[in-house]
Amino acid sequence: MAKDNVFVSVLMSAYAESLTTLKEAIDSILNQTFSNLEFFVYLDKPDNDTLWAFLQECAAADSRLIIHRNEKNRFLAGTLNDELKLAKGDYIVRMDGDDVSAPNRIERLVNYMESHPDVGVASSWMKEFGHEHWWNNRVIKYEPDFEKMKVYYLFKSPIAHAPCIIRRSIVDKFGPALYNERCSKTQDYELWSRLIRNDVVFGMVTEPLYLRRKTQGAGANPISFRVIGNQVLRRNVKSALDQVNIALPNKVESEMIGVVHASIKASSGLIRNQLRMIQCILYSNIYHNPIKRMAQVLRNHDLGCLSVLSFRMLIHFCLPGYLENINNMVTSPDQLIYNDNSIVK
Numbered sequence: 001m002a003k004d005n006v007f008v009s010v011l012m013s014a015y016a017e018s019l020t021t022l023k024e025a026i027d028s029i030l031n032q033t034f035s036n037l038e039f040f041v042y043l044d045k046p047d048n049d050t051l052w053a054f055l056q057e058c059a060a061a062d063s064r065l066i067i068h069r070n071e072k073n074r075f076l077a078g079t080l081n082d083e084l085k086l087a088k089g090d091y092i093v094r095m096d097g098d099d100v101s102a103p104n105r106i107e108r109l110v111n112y113m114e115s116h117p118d119v120g121v122a123s124s125w126m127k128e129f130g131h132e133h134w135w136n137n138r139v140i141k142y143e144p145d146f147e148k149m150k151v152y153y154l155f156k157s158p159i160a161h162a163p164c165i166i167r168r169s170i171v172d173k174f175g176p177a178l179y180n181e182r183c184s185k186t187q188d189y190e191l192w193s194r195l196i197r198n199d200v201v202f203g204m205v206t207e208p209l210y211l212r213r214k215t216q217g218a219g220a221n222p223i224s225f226r227v228i229g230n231q232v233l234r235r236n237v238k239s240a241l242d243q244v245n246i247a248l249p250n251k252v253e254s255e256m257i258g259v260v261h262a263s264i265k266a267s268s269g270l271i272r273n274q275l276r277m278i279q280c281i282l283y284s285n286i287y288h289n290p291i292k293r294m295a296q297v298l299r300n301h302d303l304g305c306l307s308v309l310s311f312r313m314l315i316h317f318c319l320p321g322y323l324e325n326i327n328n329m330v331t332s333p334d335q336l337i338y339n340d341n342s343i344v345k
Contacts, residue, residue: 004112008037009089013079014097015045019054021098021213028100030062040083041067041097060207077179084176092166098213099162100129105209109165112205120170121195123159124210131214133302140212144204144311146339151273151308153196154236155281155324161188163210170200182337183323185225190232190337197239230329231337237281237326240274250328254286261300276305280313284322294318 006124010029014022029039039062052069059065066086070079083094083303091113102108105124112122126140142159143149149158172179174195196202238248244263249256260282264275279302287293297303309317316323328336330336 006036006091006114007089008091008093008106008110009083009087009293010037010039010093010095010106011080011083011087012039012041012095012128013044013076014051014055015043015169016039016048017051017097017257021049022054024056024100025095025097026058026065029095029104029106030064031100032106032112033104037064037093037106038086038088039064040066040068042070042083043072044070044073044079045072046072053324059273073186075181077181077183078133080122080187081175081177081179081181084171084178085122087171090168090198091099092168092171094162094164096162096212100211100213102209102211105163106165108205108207108209112203113167114138116203118201119162120167120200121159121192122205123161123164124205125209126160126212127161127208128212128214137214139208141206142204145205146202147270150196150270151201151277152310153193154240154274154277155233155326157186157189158192158196158202159202160210162212164188164193167184174198180337182339183228185226186232189229190290193232193236197236219324223330224335226325227329227335228337230325230327233324233326237278240271240278243271244275248326252282252285252326257282257286257296257300257302261302264305273308276308279305280317280327284317284324285326288320288322290318 055067059067128137180190183190260279283293
């Protein structure tokens with residue numbers, strides 16, 4: 001059992017969920033085996049009178065529920081930052097309004113964090129449900145090894161956001177405006193990347209404590225999903241390349257493969273594996289044809305780089321296209337998500 005003196009703050013943003021779906025999500029938190037919690041649910045679609053009336057009924061029935069109606073659409077990052085300013089928990093737990101938590105989810109997460117005091121952020125595996133095709137209702141498993149997370153994070157989110165738990169000390173150090181509000185999407189990938197670059201340790205509970213409903217996302221998206229992710233990826237890659245004094249250009253060319261290859265041979269440990277991952281990304285960007293790509297890998301004696309790819313990444317590497325676009329995709333200043341004077345690293 002989790003310690004009785006631990007207090008948890010759960011954060012949720014509601015937008016346009018059905019009453020049935022939102023009720024399932026809220027009930028799955030209020031009926032947790034771990035009950036020493038406060039539960040913030042902010043309505044981010046101010047004109048949704050139906051959901052607001054429902055939230056008022058829920059709050060009247062359970063004093064742990066703290067509700068608020070945003071004056072305007074704040075998007076997920078802004079809403080979570082607003083909730084964090086009032087959260088009092090020793091741990092912060094996330095929840096989405098269209099998903100369901102396993103009854104023991106918070107208890108398992110808290111117990112994990114209490115037994116791993118070095119971990120600042122943790123998450124769990126997820127099980128998808130609600131899809132019309134049974135084969136898509138799968139368990140999504142994330143890598144539990146933090147050393148591998150520090151390589152994979154270069155171009156993808158190392159953990160799932162909605163099932164996560166964050167230690168209070170992380171909020172105190174990097175918040176309370178923890179989320180980059182320029183990220184209308186992929187705010188989790190930006191946050192996880194920033195925390196990893198600042199030496200925060202991540203952990204994983206290797207069981208599906210969170211049920212993710214297969215639905216379409218809601219709300220506007222003022223900056224393209226891919227443009228936001230591209231900026232995070234480039235900052236991650238730049239951080240690794242800076243350690244070996246390699247500049248990241250706006251558009252990568254084939255000559256860069258040789259430069260990175262030389263640094264791989266001269267490096268070891270984590271930076272070597274990060275450079276291997278970057279080399280794989282470079283190959284996939286420069287050689288879109290998988291046959292030419294593999295021919296270049298063999299010609300350059302870079303097969304060792306493939307060792308850092310998971311099986312799924314390796315499959316993608318052997319297909320046409322690229323793992324992720326590493327070239328600068330920003331075309332106007334209003335697409336920028338970073339202000340280096342306010343965002344750490």
